[in-house]
Amino acid sequence: MTDQHCRACRHPLETGLDRYLFCSNCGSANYFSAAGAESDNCAYFNALHGDTGRRPLFQRQQFYHACEARYVRWFAAGEREGFTALLEEIEKRILAAGIAVEVGFGSGAELKRLLDAGANLYGLDLADTAVDAFRRRHPDYAGRVACGTRLDRPVDLVYSNALFEHLDRPDHFLTNLAATLSPNGVLVLRLPVITARNVTLDATAVDINFWRPCHRVLYTMRGLAQLLERYGFRIIRHAAFHYYGYRVMNRMLQAGYDDIRQVRNPYHSMRGLQSDKTYRLLLLKAFFTRTLCAEMAIIAQHGADDRERGPDDA
Template sequence: MDKINCQICSTKLEQTNITHNEYRLYSCENCDFHAWYPRKIDVSFYENDDLGFQQNLHEDIQRLPLWTEFFFKNLNKIGATGKKILDVGCGNGSFLKEMKDKGYDCYGLDLDRYAVKVAKKKIAEDKIFHCKLEDLEKIDSKFLGYFDIITFFEVIEHQDDLDNFINHLKKYLKPHGVLVGSTPNTNRWINGLGFREVSDYPPHHFNWFSLKSLNKLFEKHQFSVSFYPAYTKVTGADLRYRVLSAIFKEKYARATKPIIVSQESSFYVKSKKSIRRKIRQVLDLAFLILSPIATLLNKNKEISFHIGFIAKYEK
């Protein structure tokens, strides 16, 4: 492959020995950004992924995402001047429903038409759109410079062109508006133990961010940014999925597809076989015991599972 420059700082990316199927990971020594190539992003993937995340949205199983926790804790401090909010990658509308109940004027968009149908029922038919971010202005030019807050939780790691993505967010943002989002932390402590869950690889995620790389990205686009652990409490179920999906890859994730993001549910396929049941019970207990330690580690934004960020446009 020809020379590839970092999308954040323009430094030449270094090719690593890490591959996943047809993809190879490249890293930036200057800003700690990691990117997968080729960046073959298929929009239809967001309706048909094989790990079950989208199925939970279609069936409206997904509750309010954990990584929105930091946003609600800091809602009164973010400094937005109004209550018009756009959620990019709104899924089934659980987050927007919470904001609507708080008196916000809510809009959302998503690439998954089935999730959009669910979100429309929660918010409004004319405020949820099945479209790309860059196409929102084609739906109505009023959206240019329209929003006080734009959120994009667990979205930026999917983007193939970071500058294009941020520039379009800026187009829809009011002067001195606020961007809020979250993304997996490539330096999360559990990765240091060798457990990186299968959903963090392409075609799910094409970008791996650290605090350093995110800070460089927002500075480049004239935002002042504050970082937070996106959420702190780690359940036994969350810990169990991260560890076992890292070990067993797609096989584990597919076997648990219908309930993969339900924090209250067991991630194991039900079985009447006593040996499997006993193993399940032992593992459940082990992860439950370890979860308070994981929660303590997760409070450190440098190594937390997910990074939350609030960025204010300073231009």
């Protein structure tokens, strides 16, 4: 096996497959597989988008949203306010961009909403089932989506939500991006970032973001900033939110619900959740469940002035 290096800071790592390796320099967690990231991820997402066995769990979703509202009110009101403000700024930037592209649009709900709002936005995704499903549901926007990770024209803004952590080669992504973006173009990322201190390998077994084999890197803010700066990007705004949903999914893993596709999809009919009482108890326990990661939103500018303030180390 060839030497392995941290994808964030390029620091040498110990050798290993099919487990997370923590970087002693920046703290980021790296996962290496015998199969490529595209193969491992497409297997999951093609199955997810092709799944016809799902049905909405309206009653359970009501319980979930009620608990989530209490979590925000009691524990995270200020954090949520700052995170929401940054999301609003991101949307304004997308709507104002001359040409923008969303890489990894998934279900396409956000892409469709932004297109309806007037954004000059295109969507790219590696899963052909996601592209086909979007074209079927929204034929008026069929020409706005394609398979791949790079648009064949210069763009002013690239938006990626829940993709960057899935990449084996973030360096390739950023190299292509730097060549595609117009001068002073903007990269917007949303991804889970490690915020806990002294994370142990045992703790990752019941944390939803340490998702083998799909999440190839869980960055720290220090590692993410170092990676982006190597390719000429400087983080100019960022905000974190410790999402209640991570707590719920972690509690599900602890309770033995190990089908990751069912756990990560709130509308999937869950085996073993036989009553609303069982589900409500799980939601209550989630208030006291540890998370290792927060949902992070960042705005990074290519060629940003060194005087712009970067993120604090996490």
